[in-house]
Amino acid sequence: MSMPTEGPTAPRLKDVAELAQVSVKTVSNVVNGTTPVAEATRERVQRAIDALGYHPNLTARRLRTGRSGVIALAFPELPSPYFAELAVEVIAAARRVGITVLMDDTGGDPAAELRIASGLGDPMIDGVILSPLGLDQATLLSRSREIPLVLLGEADLGPVADRVHIDNVAGARAVTRHLIDEGYRRIAAIGWQDPSPRATAEQRLTGFRTALEGAGLTVDQALLPPVRAYFRPDGASAMRRLLKLPDRPDAVFCFNDLLALGALRAAHEAGLRVPDDIAIVGFDDVEEAEYAIPSLTTVAPDKRHIAELAVRCLMERIEKRYDGPSRLITPGFRVVVRESSTSAR
């Protein structure tokens, strides 16, 4: 393992250039992201940077380029594995273009979200990727510093910033449709929130409803137990309520995988077999879904693609290669069918 060093013996741009057999200018272009560099060359330079343990000093870099190469990434719920997995992809995508990511957990608090959308007042932060939960458009528009910003997720704050999201209505419709195709008819949904549904709840309920109605099925209000949040215990307690109904459901669509994993556990504790007695599906495709017993059918957003698009949009804004109107970008998703919804009915 090569040991990075600091001080007078620290590797310099020209050491990297020598090892990568490119010009110092090319290394500088890779490090600063000022000028596009061919992918193969960029990779060779990155390997040399890694091998030598070269790292530009942020303050020096900022003095030279006006940018530090640091962006902030903020999610409302870090304990949610979906956000953790997406964060890993954003960090990897940023690293590929020489950018360091610092993360913040806002807890969905609008004041915290506003602070991060303003770059925390830290001049070293070049731009922000934010998945908002409590923030509204008026608040966002009041931010103290208009630094480049990309929003992630369902919350529609109007055309105030670029936003990358998947089509939640279509995702929910597709996985509900899968349950109907498998022969399930009395289908519940866990994830509605009353009285203040988040955008996620509204869009996934719409997709669920559309699929049922499209198949000529009616939506039974008794099969929509509201939840407070989207963690395992919320899913488990909603499932326990459903299982107490005189006419219990034969399948449940949970609005995220954590709710579904809590529901799986509650079904298990009630002595039910999944999917023979009741099918359960989720949304997010966190790694745990593949390893659950039974493994969980779910909607899989392409996290790597979402991360790449978000970083690309942000860097275009930071580097002023694009300064046009806000963009809404909608990468695709897949329904991953696993054991929890495929009985031999």
Next chain:
Amino acid sequence: MSMPTEGPTAPRLKDVAELAQVSVKTVSNVVNGTTPVAEATRERVQRAIDALGYHPNLTARRLRTGRSGVIALAFPELPSPYFAELAVEVIAAARRVGITVLMDDTGGDPAAELRIASGLGDPMIDGVILSPLGLDQATLLSRSREIPLVLLGEADLGPVADRVHIDNVAGARAVTRHLIDEGYRRIAAIGWQDPSPRATAEQRLTGFRTALEGAGLTVDQALLPPVRAYFRPDGASAMRRLLKLPDRPDAVFCFNDLLALGALRAAHEAGLRVPDDIAIVGFDDVEEAEYAIPSLTTVAPDKRHIAELAVRCLMERIEKRYDGPSRLITPGFRVVVRESSTSAR
């Protein structure tokens, strides 16, 4: 919901003081953490800060106090729920003393760990909490900026910084001892790494070995399949290797919960019942352990306490209330017994 605002109408220190019915000086003490404030008063001020959406500008705060109130937190593996759950506790502990946390994922890369230990060259970062993986003592001593630093976890880099860790040898010994007490005799361990074991692997293997030898059992090398990393797929593939042995184990201690959850899945796919055919236990007590089917017996570090101690040590260094020698702090743990290891043998 109160909407925080910015610009000429943004709430000021004196608005917070008025609402909390305290002096401006008291609010300033809470915000800057310069002078201790009684817990009840601090809470009243914090509620007023939250209600008004007051947030001090970092640059202004730094000019005034020499500190920004921002610390960095870096883990080697953010997709690991143990680190995500610990991060949430660190963020909460920091918030209680008015500090914002920015996170970095180092991937365990020594160069990235060195950068963060030097505060990324960002003068806005007051101090760093780092869980190192690849860093060694010589590299850490070469850091370019000696900002306050607290280390988390097993890696022993010598007395160069305060460190908070749990006793991994004792934790591993206790959970292995539990398996022996339950009547298991042919006990495997998943988590050894060859040729470069991390400190975690070495300490947990020592605890495992000590428990077996203390009970007069021998350690069978065939029951120590090495793994590359500590994620679910590593646990699943090591378990598949164990299950191919002519004389397969009756219990497995996995060095973290993700390995154990992968092992559970592999046992399920092989048609084995846990714990009747084979017991499986883990280490970390991530939330998933409680919800797994069967639920997972594991070693539970007190994450909240670890986080509070780390933040307290760091703030003592930042606020220069303590500048003595490096401290080694060892909070406790519990063994949480669940379904995966308690058959009626």
